[in-house]
Amino acid sequence: MTxxxxxxxxxxxxxxxxxxxxAPSARLDVSGLLLTGDGKVRSDDDFVFYNQPQGPGVTHRSGGGSGPDTITVDTAAVPAGIEKIVVTASLxxxxxxxxxxPTATVRGADDGSVIATFTPTGLGPETALVVVEVYRRGGAWKVRAxxxxxxxxxxxxxxxxxxxVDEPAAPAAPAPAASVSAPPPPLAAMPSAPPPTGA
Structure with missing residues (x-):
């Protein structure tokens, strides 16, 4: 194990x-995104999470509140145009x-053997993380922290x-007039770590 x-x-x-x-004493929502060489999904179908647990070669399993959420990657079933699967987490x-x-544990899906672990440190105002990525390089697959x-x-x-990520135009049940929500803040990324280096 590394x-x-x-x-x-x-x-x-x-x-x-x-x-x-x-994460100790915290429930996390975990998801996986299948990305092409330009760093984008092909469609919303490449976003795998609790409401859409199946994607091409990638599945989401909920921990049900008592265990961790899991993203499983079957590298043999990932489409040829997908270069990486990023695994994300939010509270x-x-x-x-x-x-x-939070800690990511990468293990063999069939035998459970632990391959690597990664624990980001020094976290502060971040409300979501790209934790690890499973990526294709020269015909082989690797995982990067x-x-x-x-x-x-x-x-x-x-x-x-x-x-x-457009929200529905209106909720199913009408909300009281006095409780109108403020618009969401602008979507601006805030890096908490230097960009990954190496192959």
Missing amino acids: AMTPGSNVPLSVPRVAVDVA DGGGPFAGTT VGQGYANGLAGIATDFGVN
Whole structure:
């Protein structure tokens, strides 16, 4: 098992890997985005999360509140045009990661053997993170530790990667007139770590 640092990478020796992301005493929402060479999803179908748990070669499994959410990548089933799958996390119910220590555990999906772990440190106002990425390089697959934070939640990450995050025009049930919400803040990414380096 390898304890990774931001920007480091580890070759994957198995074709199916599972990435568990958990934090002590905090419930996380974990998702995966399938990205092409230009760093974008092909469509909203490439955004895999609790409401859309199946994508081409990628699945989401909820921990049900008692365990970590898991993104599983079957590298043999990932479409040829997809270069990487980024695994993201945000706090269930929102809020910043300050005082929270999320850890990604990368393991063989079939035998459970731990391949690598990564724990981003020094988190503050970030409300969502790109934790790790599983990526294709020269015909082989690797995992890279990222730990980049965003101040505008999962919507900021999704928008950066080309997902349409438009909200429905109106809620199903009418809200009282006095409780009209303020518009959301602008979606601006706030890096919390230097960009990854190396192959």
